[in-house]
Amino acid sequence: MAHLDTAVARRLQSVKNIIIVLSGKGGVGKSSVSTQLALNLHASSPTAKVGILDVDLTGPSIPRMLGVDGHGVHQSSDGWVPVYADGSDARLACMSVGFLLKNKGDSVVWRGPKKNGMIRQFLSDVRWGDLDYLVIDTPPGTSDEHLSLLEHMAPVHARLSAVIVTTPQAVALMDAMKCLSFTRAVNLPILGLIENMSGYVCPCCGEISNVFSTGGGEEMARREGLTFLGSLPVDTELVTVLDAAEVDNSRQDGAEKKGAEVLQRYGRTSSARLFRRILESVVERLGEVQPVQ
Numbered sequence: 001m002a003h004l005d006t007a008v009a010r011r012l013q014s015v016k017n018i019i020i021v022l023s024g025k026g027g028v029g030k031s032s033v034s035t036q037l038a039l040n041l042h043a044s045s046p047t048a049k050v051g052i053l054d055v056d057l058t059g060p061s062i063p064r065m066l067g068v069d070g071h072g073v074h075q076s077s078d079g080w081v082p083v084y085a086d087g088s089d090a091r092l093a094c095m096s097v098g099f100l101l102k103n104k105g106d107s108v109v110w111r112g113p114k115k116n117g118m119i120r121q122f123l124s125d126v127r128w129g130d131l132d133y134l135v136i137d138t139p140p141g142t143s144d145e146h147l148s149l150l151e152h153m154a155p156v157h158a159r160l161s162a163v164i165v166t167t168p169q170a171v172a173l174m175d176a177m178k179c180l181s182f183t184r185a186v187n188l189p190i191l192g193l194i195e196n197m198s199g200y201v202c203p204c205c206g207e208i209s210n211v212f213s214t215g216g217g218e219e220m221a222r223r224e225g226l227t228f229l230g231s232l233p234v235d236t237e238l239v240t241v242l243d244a245a246e247v248d249n250s251r252q253d254g255a256e257k258k259g260a261e262v263l264q265r266y267g268r269t270s271s272a273r274l275f276r277r278i279l280e281s282v283v284e285r286l287g288e289v290q291p292v293q
């Protein structure tokens, strides 16, 4: 399966760390965790350069979460120019199939080879430039998209690792275990596990209460010898910021304005405060992971 893809190698040689975000189950908040990871890495230093690649081809949600879904992608002689969610600062680059669809509601109905071709093109043709981190949001489960990513990246990039997202419920944890066994089978280093929708933040007083079970992710991490990166409660403020990030296409500056607004508004949420601690663990773990063999 492994072959050296020189076009991908050339493009990714200026990317220091690649973090693949996985979840066994759909709807557990993988895209929102990917978005928050990118936003927090971006905010972690005034010079941090971050990319986010959305390979959830049938359900791309990153452009909307970052407030840039009104954008089209510009094709230059040297490949696709990513969309910058932070506008002219150009430190938060985003690429998604969502930018390539003619109409927002269009669905992508592709078989494996076509998905593989799209993913390879994302890896070989996007002008990411120098990046400290590239965060990759994937579809739920472990399917064609995951295999394509690894097939093209593992032979050419040593600093590849994964984060697993789960909710605390038993069914989600069972699927997270499948994800874990996939990463072990393909020798993909794991930074750790994040438990999302763990408890509920009261919008009035900020207190966290446990509506459903909590702690299942932490328990799984301990049992499996993984780092528990932290938990994030259900946060209605987060939904307001990420889900409502629809761009006003009637304004020429709509997408750029909305992207900047998401960055600012997210920074003030309680999720952002909690995520900063998760980020510390992620960065610490990045320093420890052994390069992919």
Ligand SMILES: Nc1ncnc2c1ncn2[C@@H]1O[C@H](COP(=O)(O)OP(=O)(O)OP(=O)(O)O)[C@@H](O)[C@H]1O
Pocket: 023, 025, 026, 027, 028, 029, 030, 031, 032, 033, 056, 059, 061, 138, 139, 140, 196, 197, 232, 233, 234, 235, 236, 238, 239, 242, 243
């Ligand atoms: N901690 C949270 N608090 C409140 N809402 C959340 C939280 N995490 C995710 N959500 C919301 O839940 C919904 C699903 O989240 P998201 O799209 O990130 O899940 P996903 O696992 O990527 O889904 P899919 O399987 O479709 O790819 C979104 O509306 C998102 O804003």
